[in-house]
Amino acid sequence: MLDPSSPTSGGPLAPAPSAPGTWFLYVDLDAYYVSCEVRDRPELADARVIVGPPPGSGRARGVVLSASYAARSTGVHSAMPAAIAARLCPDATWIPPDFAKYERVSGEVRAVLARHAVRVVPYGIDEAAVVSDAPDAAGARDRAIRLQEEIRRELRLPASIGVSTSRVVAKIASDRAKPAGIVVVPPDEVAAFLAPLPVRAIPGIGPKTEHLLRSKGIETVGQLAALRPSELGRTLGSFGRELHQLARGHPTEGPIESWEPHSRSADRTFDVDMEDWDPVAAAVAELATDLSGVLDREKLRYGAVGVAFRWADFSRTQRIHSLGGAQEGPSALHQEAARLARELWEVDGAHGRRPVRTVSVRAERLAPRRQQQRRLDDGPERRPGED
């Protein structure tokens, strides 16, 4: 339910307990997509820029992916519906996203980070934890200053950096460093640094948990620290206990482990909510084909297939089916996706009486394809010609 350290892509679940002298430099690129675009169009440097589907571009639905700080001053923020952003900031320059560019630049950033790191652990396209050895806080700060300067000079990108001896504290510090700053939190200052912050500053506390805590009169991390651990554990489970430790200045983090993807999915939102089965079925088939291509490229097998519908009222329903063993190739994916979608449509959607907004096809329980270890396979193997 509550997730203290959910990575987005390419990162491990939890970073390492620091060996003596180990510091985390948590690097967060400011307004990343916008900054990538401004790099190529310097005349927009201080302008109100929004990366997202330009209003009136034909994409009927969409959200702001990234907004420049000038645009944010009008109230625009990431994930805001594009139509609302257009009203708040009518003179914005809109730029359609170019994800290939953002991926490429992200790789360039990682290369720079690697020069200063024992290890670089990416968390999504625009964040990374740089694990670095430094004698003390001053040494770690010097390294952060050099890093930030190199990213600015060589890549023309602004970055904020949080520095501490735990990953989660470094991340929280990087948020406080925005834009383009550096915040260093030595280990003996963690509790004092966190105490005045709103509970939302902690990754894993979102709107729901914030509301729940507020209903108990808790608004700051310092107030969290003052609670009895059992109180927090009762309300928030295992996350509550970790939260309590963190609030008191003792972040608990597991070791960095090698990380493999657990699922891959493909989604499509229709321009208008669908009340007919045929276009829904066609979309499911296309998504299954796309997804199958992704799994092929990544040499992955899958052990379960899921389909989810987001309905016109924005609620979501999903169906997952376990295949009883790892499969590869498109046929099981197509077949199961079609069957599950039909079931959702007929049972949960009452044959179109609940129009569908978004369809999503997912492959789960991924495992690398293995050529040479058949004995160890725990599921049915597909042989040539079996389809």
Add this chain to the structure above:
DNA sequence: TCTGGGGTCCTAGGACCC
């Protein structure tokens, strides 16, 4: 004037087995 696309983790109930 409404809400993308891609992910992770946790919880909980029921089935099933020993």
Add this chain to the structure above:
DNA sequence: TCTGGGGTCCTAGGACCC
């Protein structure tokens, strides 16, 4: 004739993150 506890798998839903 009635009732254990433990473990695992499956499925659905919820919260959160970039």
